[in-house]
Amino acid sequence: MGKKIVFMEKQLSPLENDILELLWKQKHARVREIYDTLRKKKKKVAHTSVAVFLDRLYEKKLVKRDIETCRGGFRYMYTTATEKEDFHKAIVQRAVDSLIHRFGNTAISYFNERFSREKKVSK
Amino acid sequence: MMCITCVSSFLHDPFNIALIILSLALAIIGVLLFLSARKSLSNGKKLGLLYCTAFFFIFPFIFYFYAKTCGNVLYSCNRFASFMYTTLVTIGFSVVAVFIAIPFIHGFSSRNKMLPETHPIFKKMEKHAAQLALNVPRLFSIDTAEPRAFSLSHIKPSIYFTVGLTELLTKKEVEAVLLHELGHIKQRSSLMTFTNSVIRFISPIANFNLFHNELDQEEKNADAIAYAVQKTDKYIISAKEKISVYYQEKNR
Numbered sequence: 491m492g493k494k495i496v497f498m499e500k501q502l503s504p505l506e507n508d509i510l511e512l513l514w515k516q517k518h519a520r521v522r523e524i525y526d527t528l529r530k531k532k533k534k535v536a537h538t539s540v541a542v543f544l545d546r547l548y549e550k551k552l553v554k555r556d557i558e559t560c561r562g563g564f565r566y567m568y569t570t571a572t573e574k575e576d577f578h579k580a581i582v583q584r585a586v587d588s589l590i591h592r593f594g595n596t597a598i599s600y601f602n603e604r605f606s607r608e609k610k611v612s613k
Numbered sequence: 614m615m616c617i618t619c620v621s622s623f624l625h626d627p628f629n630i631a632l633i634i635l636s637l638a639l640a641i642i643g644v645l646l647f648l649s650a651r652k653s654l655s656n657g658k659k660l661g662l663l664y665c666t667a668f669f670f671i672f673p674f675i676f677y678f679y680a681k682t683c684g685n686v687l688y689s690c691n692r693f694a695s696f697m698y699t700t701l702v703t704i705g706f707s708v709v710a711v712f713i714a715i716p717f718i719h720g721f722s723s724r725n726k727m728l729p730e731t732h733p734i735f736k737k738m739e740k741h742a743a744q745l746a747l748n749v750p751r752l753f754s755i756d757t758a759e760p761r762a763f764s765l766s767h768i769k770p771s772i773y774f775t776v777g778l779t780e781l782l783t784k785k786e787v788e789a790v791l792l793h794e795l796g797h798i799k800q801r802s803s804l805m806t807f808t809n810s811v812i813r814f815i816s817p818i819a820n821f822n823l824f825h826n827e828l829d830q831e832e833k834n835a836d837a838i839a840y841a842v843q844k845t846d847k848y849i850i851s852a853k854e855k856i857s858v859y860y861q862e863k864n865r
Binding site: 520521522536538539557559560563565566 | 732733734754756758759774776777778779780781783784787855858859862863
């Protein structure tokens with residue numbers, strides 16, 4: 491039943507999420523810099539894993555990259571492709587749309603109920 | 614020789630026209646497919662598509678030549694025999710055409726950038742090539758995060774390496790990998806690898822053991838060149854380990 495919903499939750503792995511959070515904070519970063527920051531935060535992660543996960547994020551079009559020339563050859567400079575708020579909004583939008591598509595009026599009436607409850611609490 | 618009357622008499626047969634139109638149409642489809650899907654296709658599929666495209670481009674010319682000369686060159690002139698002979702000869706020509714075209718295709722690829730002669734890696738390779746009594750090969754970087762390197766030793770010897778390779782490895786490890794590729798150029802390995810892949814493509818039976826020992830030996834010889842120049846094998850070993858860990862992680 492809830493295959494699509496589970497998919498939404500599993501869209502990003504914890505490491506992908508950490509990398510994206512870091513990129514949103516730093517605006518742009520190289521693989522080595524992201525690896526060093528994650529290590530400083532005591533995350534057990536390998537340099538190769540960071541490179542693989544950044545490439546996955548690139549394939550998912552969540553990050554962009556430019557090639558930089560350096561003495562050792564070339565390297566990528568990664569930046570996020572979307573703002574954090576836009577990304578979260580897109581996730582919520584897709585989740586809500588999929589719920590409405592799947593459960594129709596039941597989902598809509600639940601949202602109404604839920605939002606009115608939320609209003610009462612905030613008052 | 615191709616003359617107007619010969620061509621018009623050849624095209625008088627609807628079978629010939631149908632075969633030529635079909636062949637050229639398939640060749641054009643092959644080119645369009647290659648251009649549109651080359652980024653998403655694996656190297657094996659791209660190579661297969663190149664062979665097919667070359668085959669369908671060359672086929673009409675060989676078929677024409679055979680149809681006009683079969684009485685002189687070969688005994689049989691019936692349709693089945695001419696079709697079979699033409700197919701076999703075209704496979705041969707296509708293999709040679711693709712072998713010659715590969716360096717140019719890599720050279721023109723938008724993902725590949727040639728390293729300028731002022732780049733530190735180029736300078737280093739220039740020195741190593743002189744040590745190995747080789748002309749300095751052209752160096753290309755490929756815009757992909759996967760750590761890979763390969764070389765082509767025919768037409769214009771070239772070494773290709775990815776951005777992912779220089780990002781993942783240390784300078785010494787990159788140097789070891791490039792020396793390994795220089796070793797392949799010295800041994801002219803691309804001819805052996807190409808022949809092996811062609812024979813395996815034509816005959817799946819060849820997958821069992823053909824050239825395996827020779828190819829293994831070439832790999833060892835290429836490693837030996839990296840070892841001889843760097844006076845240690847620790848860089849080539851650690852480079853291979855890192856590349857292997859990357860692919861394990863990627864395929865997990």
